[in-house]
Amino acid sequence: MATATTLTAWDNALKTYYRGAAVDELVYDSHPLLDLLPKDEKFRGKSAPIPVYYTRPQGRSATFATAQTNASASQIGEFLLTRKSNYGVATISGEAVAASEGDRYSFLNAMTTEIDGVMRSVGDSISRNLFRDGSGAIGRVNNSSFGTTALDLVTDMDSLNFEVGMVLQLASAKSGGSVRSGTLTVSAVNRGATSSQITLSGNISAGVSAVAQNDYIYQAGDYDSALTGLEGWLPATAPGATAFFGQDRTADVSRLAGQRYDGSSGSVIEAIIEGAALAAREGGKPDYMFTSFADFVNIEKSMNSQVQREVKQSDSVSGYRSLEFYAPHGVVKIVPDKDCPGGLAYMLEMKTWSLMSIGSVVQLTELDGNRVLRQSGDDGVEVRCHSYSQLGCTAPGRNAVVTLP
DSSP, X not given: OOOOOOHHHHHHHXXXXXXXXXXXXXXXXXXXHHHHSOEEOBOOSSOEEEEEEEEOOOOOOSSHHHHHHTOOXXXXXXXXXXXXXXXXXXXXXXXXXXXTOSTTTOSSOHHHHHHHHHHHHHHHHHHHHTTSOSSOEEEEBOOSOOSSSEEOBSSGGGGGGOOTTOEEEEESSSSSSOOOSOOEEEEEEOTTOSSOOEEESSOHHHHOTTOOTTOEXXXXXXXXXXXXXXXXXXXXXXXXXXXXXXXXXXXXXXXXXXXXXXXXXXXXXXHHHHHHHHHHHTTOOOOXXXXXXXXXXXXXXXXXXXXXXXXXXXXXXXXXEEEEEEETTEEEEEEEOTTSOTTEEEEEOGGGEEEEEBSSSSEEOOTTSOSOEEOTTSSEEEEEEEEEEXXXXXXXXXXXXXXXX
């Protein structure tokens, strides 16, 4: 007796297609920092302590009695990391699944297209957050009037963070507060525009009545819920006493919150060289520097024949182009990443970093053994993916953030 195609059969096919390497290719594609970061996929339990040794014993003197009197203990800080969740859900109608099967009837297969897409969306979110502070903010409102569907952003290139169909929330405080009532939905994005980069499905004031200029923008549900990236670990302005993963960093700002160099008043070459020297002075040996594409081009133009150029593919999922320059402790590869904010360069000693997660950074959810779920109230299926992750650093002081001109 013939057996009909079942959900279980679909699930078996997906298990073959979405093996680990295939998922990596989806998630890491075009995200160099996400791709290159060392991974720790065993971040289970309640939290992960990261000790940071920042002061040696100081019982030292040319006089023994003085050294003995002034004996002091090492100072060891601790960052107590907790995970952040990130979810993606794709739904496909039964008719779409059936109609798109086979090359003869469709240019795209509905199942694989939607699953690929939602996994890329989660990967995009993680890559973006790796450069930010954990607040989840993806832009800022520049409008002075709000009876319009045109959303103007304070920073033009933040338009890269928006997608058609994205649901947005606003807040007056970047973190530590709450979002305003109401939502906005993106209907169009103009990433090359210098104003009104985002078009919404309705007037701003109709969606969020309390909106104000300079409000922060979030994808719905992300407020204060993103993993903490480089902006949090290596702030461009020295942090205060507010605990960072449970640690007061004012005890030794450089070793607990990284090095920072303001090169905004000089040339871009001076900025990166001085930043590299500062990191080296503190014992750092940065091997990668990440910038925006615009800053990468400015650096390349400025350095011209002084740099080495390389296309890196051997240890990377996606392959990428880099420049190289000589720093006090060795060669630094300059890599452009579309998620890096303009005007900042992050010099990283990569071995001090780890993207920690439970299992793969992004993975299909199959708690009951099934990767495809039948929708209970509709003719279709639902596929879920998730990430339980956090970025950690064992030696912030060996890394630097440089403010570029």
